Amino acid sequence: MARPHERRTVLQNFASLSVLQAITYILPVLILPYLFRVIGPEKFGLIAFAQAFIQYFMILTDYGFSISATKEISLCQHDRAEINRVFSSVMIVKVILALVSLAILGCAVYFIPKFRSDWPVYVFSFGAVLGNTLFPVWFFQGTEKMKHIADINIAGGVLTVLLLFFCVKGPRDYLMVPIITSIVGVITGLWGQYIAFRKMGVSFEFPGYTSIQKRVAAGWDIFVSIVAINAYTNTRIFAVGLLTNNAITGFYAIADKVAGLCQTFPLMSFSQALFPRLSRIFQKSKKRAYEFMERIQLITINISLICLPLIFVFAERIIKFVFGGSYPKTVLSLRLLLVAVLFAGANAFRVQFLLVCGKTHIYSRIHVVMAMIGLPLTFLLIDSFSYVGAAVATIVIEAGILAITYVTVKRLKPS
Numbered sequence: 001m002a003r004p005h006e007r008r009t010v011l012q013n014f015a016s017l018s019v020l021q022a023i024t025y026i027l028p029v030l031i032l033p034y035l036f037r038v039i040g041p042e043k044f045g046l047i048a049f050a051q052a053f054i055q056y057f058m059i060l061t062d063y064g065f066s067i068s069a070t071k072e073i074s075l076c077q078h079d080r081a082e083i084n085r086v087f088s089s090v091m092i093v094k095v096i097l098a099l100v101s102l103a104i105l106g107c108a109v110y111f112i113p114k115f116r117s118d119w120p121v122y123v124f125s126f127g128a129v130l131g132n133t134l135f136p137v138w139f140f141q142g143t144e145k146m147k148h149i150a151d152i153n154i155a156g157g158v159l160t161v162l163l164l165f166f167c168v169k170g171p172r173d174y175l176m177v178p179i180i181t182s183i184v185g186v187i188t189g190l191w192g193q194y195i196a197f198r199k200m201g202v203s204f205e206f207p208g209y210t211s212i213q214k215r216v217a218a219g220w221d222i223f224v225s226i227v228a229i230n231a232y233t234n235t236r237i238f239a240v241g242l243l244t245n246n247a248i249t250g251f252y253a254i255a256d257k258v259a260g261l262c263q264t265f266p267l268m269s270f271s272q273a274l275f276p277r278l279s280r281i282f283q284k285s286k287k288r289a290y291e292f293m294e295r296i297q298l299i300t301i302n303i304s305l306i307c308l309p310l311i312f313v314f315a316e317r318i319i320k321f322v323f324g325g326s327y328p329k330t331v332l333s334l335r336l337l338l339v340a341v342l343f344a345g346a347n348a349f350r351v352q353f354l355l356v357c358g359k360t361h362i363y364s365r366i367h368v369v370m371a372m373i374g375l376p377l378t379f380l381l382i383d384s385f386s387y388v389g390a391a392v393a394t395i396v397i398e399a400g401i402l403a404i405t406y407v408t409v410k411r412l413k414p415s
Contacts, residue, residue, distance in 0.1 A: 027157045031164055033323045043174040045250030049241035050121045055234045057101035057129045064222030065090050065138050071279055073142025089207040089215040098133040127182020134189025136196050148195050156188040221360035228367035232374030232397045236390045243382050252387040255333035263341045282356045286414040297349040304345045312338050336391035343398035350409045366404050370397055
């Protein structure tokens with residue numbers, strides 16, 4: 001289904017994104033323990049809570065373009081005029097959504113006491129939204145030039161770590177964390193724009209209302225799905241922060257971030273590299289695309305069944321070695337979240353197949369339903385069992401999504 005040079009493209013993209021994932025895997029291992037020890041669990045929890053809040057604005061500005069625009073770009077790589085229209089439309093929408101996000105943040109820090117009391121943390125964290133708005137990840141993925149993503153993010157990650165080590169020396173320096181993260185985020189976003197315009201020949205042109213409306217419509221189902229997904233993923237830390245205190249939030253956030261690393265590395269690299277190519281294979285043969293998806297999914301499940309039990313067994317030693325202390329709350333949370341990671345990994349490429357099939361409405365419906373169940377469940381369990389409730393709710397939700405998606409994809413199997 002792919003010529004030799006096409007296979008090389010996928011492998012090169014996978015290699016670039018794997019290097020990126022490896023670096024982004026290593027950097028948190030270096031910086032998270034340092035920050036946790038230097039600024040303490042309470043300030044670390046406050047920053048984690050602020051990042052969880054800011055993440056909602058990043059979801060809004062992304063608007064599902066990471067999937068819908070990636071697919072559009074991948075299918076018109078040789079049509080320069082169409083690429084310019086898609087790029088310009090997407091960027092206009094993202095900038096408008098960034099301005100809306102800024103207005104919402106301003107209202108939150110002015111009218112809500114919990115946010116007003118620590119307003120500098122939230123305001124300084126907003127730079128990450130601006131950086132995310134500017135950085136055209138979807139464009140590089142669609143054109144299968146993932147090396148640019150890797151180069152920019154690796155440089156940004158290394159710069160962030162160096163600045164944090166240099167500038168954050170004690171609890172009083174906690175505000176430097178969001179400031180540095182935001183500044184580097186904006187720099188990488190501008191760098192991405194420079195490459196798109198100067199090195200890849202994109203030119204901005206006002207696309208017209210019809211073109212903008214088309215991109216908004218294409219991304220809507222995916223946006224709703226991502227909002228729903230984050231209603232029960234990103235909300236975990238946010239809800240723990242609302243219903244407990246900053247210290248407990250800090251302990252839980254560490255486990256959540258470690259579990260997130262286990263879930264994304266190296267699965268996300270492979271998934272991102274494969275998505276544009278799988279879209280093309282599907283255009284040629286639906287049956288071959290389905291068979292290919294099934295083989296890749298089986299491989300990832302087998303790898304998870306080997307790696308995750310080892311992390312589960314040695315969780316206490318890992319936390320103690322990396323973060324310099326015995327934190328039972330963190331260890332218990334991590335072990336529970338690893339079960340959810342297994343379910344999510346066992347579902348990754350089935351979810352991708354739904355998107356390749358163009359069944360975004362089904363994809364959206366699954367996650368909206370689970371969000372309607374998962375969001376109240378998360379708050380209820382956290383209110384009853386504190387941080388443990390957040391982890392248990394995650395397991396229940398991921399298991400439910402796996403079951404529904406498995407049945408749905410089986411029904412879509414081409415004859």
